[in-house]
Amino acid sequence: MQTHEIRRRFLDHFVKAGHTEVPSASLILDDPNLLFVNAGMVQFVPYFLGQQTPPFNTATSVQKCVRTLDIENVGITTRHNTFFQMAGNFSFGDYFKREAINFAWSLLTNPIDDGGYGFDPERLWVTVYLDDDEAQDIWHKEIGIPNERIQRRGMADNYWSMGIPGPCGPCSEIYYDRGPEYGKDGGPEADEDRYLEIWNLVFMQNERGEGVGKDNFEVLGPLPKKNIDTGMGVERVAFLLQGVDNVYETDLVRPVITKAEQLTGRRYAAGGPEGGADDIRFRVIADHARTAAMLIADGVNPGNEGRGYVLRRLLRRIVRSARLLGAEGATMSEFMAVVRDEMSPSYPELKTDYKRIENVAVGEETAFLRTLASGSKMFESEADEVKAAGKKVFGGSEAFVLHDTYGFPIDLTLEMAAEAGLSVDEDGFRSLMAEQRARAKADAQARKHGHTDLMVYKDLLDRGPTEFTGFAELNTEAKIIGLIKDGQKVPAASVGEQVEVILDRSPLYAEAGGQIADTGMITANGVRLKVDDVQKIAKKLWVHKVTVEEGLIAEGDEVLAQVDAQWRHGATQGHSGTHMVHAALRQVLGPNAVQAGSLNKPGYLRFDFNWQGGLSEQTRHEIEDVANAAVSADYQVNTFVTDLPKAKEMGAMALFGENYGDEVRVVEIGGPFSMELCGGTHVAHSSQIGPITLLGESSVGSGVRRVEAFVGLDSVRYLAKERALLQGLASTLKVPTEDVPGRVENLVERLKVAERELEQSRAAAVLASAGSLADAAHRIGDVLLVAEKAPAGVGAGDLRTLATDVRGRLAQQAAVVALFGDDDGKVPFVVATTDGAREHGIKAGELVKAVAPAIGGRGGGKPDMAQGSGTDASGIEAAIAALRAALAEGSA
Known part of the structure; x- marks a missing residue:
């Protein structure tokens, strides 16, 4: 049975039983406790908590969910998935245990021809809470399950709560026995791989108090109303009904693996055990591609924090896995297309919004491929230092920096290290990762609060x-x-x-x-x-x-x-101006320039949109012209209320990630020029917006650009200031205003020439001092030492050049050159060694560690050249003394 059919049968079963079908909520909800929707009941939380009165007594849904706490385990096992679909039925003070149990049992066991799933009743087991005699009796006496297939379990397994004070209650879980080839006998208590949980029935009847964990809290007493919250794992039911071993083999996921096989030339060990490194990478691609597409469809864009960071991490794991499998070049577009084709029958937005989804994913892939290149350079530099020091272990802290700064997963670092003949301090890396997770967990806990x-x-x-x-x-x-x-x-x-x-x-x-x-x-x-x-x-x-x-x-x-009438007038100008800019962007750039966020207030607007790469000055002018032409056209602004399907059919633009009701308000400006779903206030005619002046355009994240603009009187005032500035420049330069740009360009070019000449003179003066510095070398044991404060005016950039030149003059001898600068409160320093010094075992990187403390600094480098910076120029003499002592000790 295909997954789309499994979803449809579930919803039909409960609609026929009188439930209201509720569409899946967006993966993004305005809930401070959740990064993403991670359970089927999330959108119904206010009803369960009694904060709102539900508009229906019973409901059913198939909710899209994302969980990323175990992201590192995705692919390593076949049990972990980030995206999944949770089918559920819910009762808000209506029916309770008996009906919930009968609803689940009939759907699972009814013949396929009668709308059920056709599971063999003899292979189904159930668990109930320790003292839930009522559920035990219903399962045994009414459903007919033998007592030996009903197991009682404690709070950790069979008692549900949200993890915070609020509703809670015992639950009853339904398991399917996959057979002895998957594990040992004895039911769910013995082996939850063989006995696979497919449905959880929560009998929400009590209120919990404060506490931590699944079983460390007090049950305060009964709720005013008893509720039902159930969840059936669509993917788990799919792989059972499709006769495969896990979700990666199902009809919606396996095609992504097939595409990865085509792109890499490798083969996935289908149907086998959890497999080796290649199988893990195939599973990562399949899981993350699906999750990424669903997140982008709901309005998430790659970023450096929160939801954006999760998406970025998923996309980068896809790129990395494809690379390790042998893929050359970009692959993201291919994976996204497969997800679209397989998932769009249930989620049509994947098809209608595909171009934007593809652009976001491909943009992140392109950026990460560049990141891989720069991160590889950092790895190679660090690996060279490790090998030069005669060591064989790549540091855990360096591996963590690669992970945290460059997005390198540890297995990519492990592979690169192995190629370089090194191992990696994995314990050190994982310790730093654990510290980071602990900080993140503490931060999340600090933000978490009850819904009360x-x-x-x-x-x-x-x-x-x-x-x-x-x-x-x-x-x-x-x-x-x-x-x-x-x-x-x-x-x-x-x-x-x-x-x-x-x-x-x-x-x-x-x-x-x-x-x-x-x-x-x-x-x-x-x-x-x-x-x-x-x-x-x-x-x-x-x-x-x-x-x-x-x-x-x-x-x-x-x-x-x-x-405040004046405030409202300005606010309507700003909001209507936002619609003008959005329409102009789409007209100039095309339909993929879709809104990703906005802010408008009197006289000002800010608009974020999905786009790869910056806009040229000519493009910005064109966007501004199109928007102002619409303003000048004095379009009438019409608003009307209609149903969501009708609005979409008319071409009204919706904000991605926003949850709309059955009825929506449409704002139309100039007929086809601009039509958006919007609940804001607007002008009556476009001319009332006044002039729109774009202030600039910038990046606010991977694949997201931002334009800012003034409107109305604020725009006029801004232009007046710009005009006054231009006239002031014209007066100073004694040229007409139209000649100012050319005149300024000429002055800038002349300034660049003068700066180059000055730089050349300064460099020549710096290098001229190299001879006198080399002549000042004095012997310490078998080594010549030049240790001096550099001439005035020698900054950090010149210090290395000067040290290299001095070392070159002493190249035929065993020599060390140490130069210190004093650059506006900073103390840059460089230590260089000749081949002869290194033959005596003297390494620049080690000498840096000897001198840095005296000037309040630190540094590092290779045996031939090392550098650093300090903050205390008064310590230069002490640093030189420390260097002499280190050399004297080495000579002794």
Whole structure:
């Protein structure tokens, strides 16, 4: 049975049983506890926690999930995957254990012709929590499973919680016996490779207290309502029903491995054991390609932190694995195309948005291939030093730097070291990795907090959404329905207090979609509240953060909410200007220049978009011209509400990674010129935006560029300043304004010529001192030593050249040259040795360690040349003395 069919049967089974089918949420949710959605129940958390009242009593979904905690184990075993699909059915105070168990059992065991999966009931085992007699009885007495195939397990295995205070409860897991060839008898307790878990039924009936781990917490008591949360692993069911050994052999994943075989000429040991290095690399490619495509589709771009770093790491592991398998050149486009073809029947966005997905992935591959080149140079330099020192082990700290700075996985470093005849201090490397993970874990724990913060808003959310009137008016009569201070409800607030005010109606825009919140006032008789910020809770409750400037306010008061009209006018200019720039980018660059983020406020906009490489000055001018032509055309701005499929059919642009409801608001400017899904405020006609002036363009990450612009009066003021600057230059240079660029270019060229001449003179003067320095050499034992403070004006860049020249003059003798500079508070130094000195066992890199402490510095290098820098010029004489002592000791 194909994986797409497995998904469809699951959803059909529960829809027929009265469940509401809920689409998968994006892999990115606005949840401080989660990097990515990692379980099927995540989008339903507010319902389970009682923070919001669910719009349905029962639901079913197939949720896309990503887990990356064990990323290093992906490929090493066949059990670890970063992307997976979790099918689930959920009850919010409706049915409980009996129904949940029967629903799962009937789907698993019903014949295929009747819509089931056709599993042999005799090969299914279940586990229940230690004291869950009710579940045991249902499985045995009603379903008919023999007691010997029902095992009781403790909290670590069969008791679920979110890891923080909140709902919890016992669970019952369903396992499939793969047969004696996969392990020993005895059920899940004996061998969880042979007995594979395919479904987990969570009976969410209790509340847990504080604690750490899966079983170190107190169960406080029963929840007001009993809930059901289940999860069936789609990929696990797929490989069982398809008669293969693991997910890598299934219909959606194996084609990626096949493509990797074609590109590398190597072969994957299909159906075999976990395999060797090549098999691991094939699995890494297959797993990570799928995950990367899904993450990019949901709006993640490669970066250096958070989600972006995870994506970057996945893509680089693909590149590295393909390289180690023997692939030459780029491969990412090929892998992404296979993922698109295999996964798009369930996730059509992979096809409709493929060009952007491909561009992001290929862009990161291109960048990493360059990184590999620079990292390889660092490796070669370090490896040369190790071998020159007569050692055989590449340092763990150096391996960690390669990993952390250049993205080198340890196995790539191991391979390169082996080629160089070296081993690697893996223990040292893994120790540093463990320290990094511990820091990351501590940071994540510090950020982690319970979901109970939103409980204070639950009653208000249950009353329905705030009515936003700001599209039609700037002043609205409203009623205070809630006051919150420091996370607690309060009945009233007085002068000087800062509180959150929740109104039943509001014209003030709450920050969203890149547009920052409105400012304004809330007033009544003798009452004046300054609105500092407006935010949304659960996307439907407007929370006004205010300072009470006059009077006393209380829940139930009638007030007048007012938007600062000047602020709103500027905000609409900025937001509509963003749409103009987006449309202009797509017109000039093509449809792959897709929004990756934005910020707009009065007079200013910032727009991030997916694109590889910088924009030329000519391209920027063209984008600016197209946007301003649309402004000048005085297009009418139309807004309307429709359903999401209709909006997409009309060609409306959506923000990647954003979760939209069934109904969406479309903002259309100039018909086909610009049409986007947007909940922001806008001008009525494009001419009201005023001139748009692009300020510049820059990179904000791999494959993501940023443009910034002024609009309206801010644009006029900016251009006036630029004009004044140009006129000032023209006056100073005594040329017409149109001749200023040529005149400045001429002056710059003349300055460059003068600087080159000065540099040549200075270099000649520096080298002229080489002879006198060489003549000043004095003998220490069998070695000549030149140890001097360099002439004034010799910086770090010249010091090495001078030392090399002095050494050349003493090349026929055993000599050491040590020169120290004093460059604006820094003390650069260089130590060089001749062949004769090295024959006496004298190495520059070791001498550096002897002199560096005296000047508060450090350094290193090779036996023939080493250098470093210090911070204490007063220690130069002491450093020279230390050098003499080191040479004298060596001669003795």
